[in-house]
Amino acid sequence: MRRSMEDAAMNMTPMIDVVFQLIIFFVTTADMQSKALDTKLKLAMAPHAVAEEKKDPREVLVDVGPDGRISIARTYMSPAVLRSILKKAVAESGQTLPVVIRGDARAKHEDIKGVMDACAAAGLWKVKFAALKERG
């Protein structure tokens, strides 16, 4: 009887530590950036491509929806507006600014071309296409 009572007197401190560790772990791993991305976008699969390891913080993410609408951080715009935005970005960061085109798999190349042309007009040559390596 006495023995079982002693076992029940567990130390609380490690338990609370573990709980806070868990909370901190999940809060830090929660991806804040993906909230700014258009989640309805269905990227095309590229299982053989190299997964991106390090991101350039200057990177411009341009989304192209299945209907061909261009957006940056869920703000829709016309190709002409995109062009002027990219030109302003070039004036600030130079022509080495990387542009990542996140095109929906169902989008027509015509609409992707609009983004590529806007990049070319702004003098940007570092163009990448985003694709899904693995679906999470």
Next chain:
Amino acid sequence: MARERKRSDMPPADLPMTPMIDVVFQLLIYFLVTIHPKDVVANLDVFRPSPDARQEQTTTPPKMIRVTVFAEGFTINDRPVDAPELDKLLSKLASIDRNQTILIMCTASSHHEDLVRVLDLCAKSRLVNLSVVSTN
């Protein structure tokens, strides 16, 4: 013996364990349900010709490997191929020279998915000099 004495010296833990464990499990279940695995995104690098050079490149230099993406399928140097055959040809080409330029031409009506598929096959064969241009 010494251990037992030390234990009995400790103040009795009068905090009930049950609600604490309840909370921990609630937290665990909450995070397990809300978290969803992150998609692994890959960026496919391409070279973009400058606006002036583009005019010259569309006149198709003879030595370049040209992959054209149509809405209905692919052609390599004007020969219609399907995806597995294109994969075979590209890996054969890559075994000869990995640095040769592959010119990927996309028609306006083609789907972005197909362009990504070609880029993925090139990435699989480790071809690095990829140029994407648009045709009509």
